[in-house]
Amino acid sequence: xxxxxxxxxxxxxxxxxxxxxxxxxxxxxxxxxxxxxxxxxxxxxxxxxxxxxxxxxxxxxxxxxxxxxxxxxxxxxxxxxxxxxxxxxxxxxxxxxxxxxxxxxxxxxxxxxxx
Amino acid sequence: xxxxxxxxxxxxxxxxxxxxxxxxxxxxxxxxxxxxxxxxxxxxxxxxxxxxxxxxxxxxxxxxxxxxxxxxxxxxxxxxxxxxxxxxxxxxxxxxxxxxxxxxxxxxxxx
Numbered sequence: 001x002x003x004x005x006x007x008x009x010x011x012x013x014x015x016x017x018x019x020x021x022x023x024x025x026x027x028x029x030x031x032x033x034x035x036x037x038x039x040x041x042x043x044x045x046x047x048x049x050x051x052x053x054x055x056x057x058x059x060x061x062x063x064x065x066x067x068x069x070x071x072x073x074x075x076x077x078x079x080x081x082x083x084x085x086x087x088x089x090x091x092x093x094x095x096x097x098x099x100x101x102x103x104x105x106x107x108x109x110x111x112x113x114x115x
Numbered sequence: 116x117x118x119x120x121x122x123x124x125x126x127x128x129x130x131x132x133x134x135x136x137x138x139x140x141x142x143x144x145x146x147x148x149x150x151x152x153x154x155x156x157x158x159x160x161x162x163x164x165x166x167x168x169x170x171x172x173x174x175x176x177x178x179x180x181x182x183x184x185x186x187x188x189x190x191x192x193x194x195x196x197x198x199x200x201x202x203x204x205x206x207x208x209x210x211x212x213x214x215x216x217x218x219x220x221x222x223x224x225x226x
Contacts, residue, residue: 004157031212033212035214040218040219041218041219042119042121042203042205042216042217042218042219043158043203043214043216044216045213045214045215048212048213056212056213059213091157091158093157103160103163104148104160104214105160106150106157106158106159107157108155108156108157109156109157111155
């Protein structure tokens with residue numbers, strides 16, 4: 001597609017439920033990022049993939065969070081046993097390569113509310 | 116997590132006024148980026164800065180990469196209603212992929 005596509009756009013989950021958020025990056029983009037954005041805050045880094053390799057997962061807040069990109073294109077962020085503090089917008093972004101001069105394009109986000 | 120100091124937090128301006136916002140960091144960055152985020156949307160890149168002292172324009176927007184590499188500002192001239200939204204600065208330091216973000220400046224245009 002023309003841009004980064006995320007689904008679902010909105011998700012309401014009951015506390016304790018598992019959720020899976022999908023990201024389709026721009027075709028051909030090597031780098032893929034997941035960010036978490038709480039209401040009224042800037043995004044915070046969760047994890048980074050270069051192709052299928054997860055090179056950095058230092059931002060994942062707990063072991064309930066898991067991300068994968070098995071074929072180096074589509075990525076899934078999974079949150080197990082959701083808690084209320086997981087309520088946030090989850091943003092996916094991609095860029096053509098890893099270099100500093102490459103523009104990072106963001107998707108519209110998946111808005112998660114845990115009740 | 117680590118964040119940049121972005122100010123002001125919000126701005127109430129009249130249409131046609133100029134706007135200025137800035138970000139400061141305690142650490143040196145090698146890239147400064149300015150994004151705009153509309154409600155229900157993801158951030159959209161406005162201006163990217165890669166060199167200390169660099170001054171770059173994008174239409175009515177102008178941004179500068181501070182000489183100390185610890186700050187950046189964004190100016191919007193002659194604001195119009197569609198400028199309303201939240202503006203974020205983001206910086207990249209030693210790691211060349213992880214962005215550190217400001218908390219945003221909310222721009223509101225008074226009727």
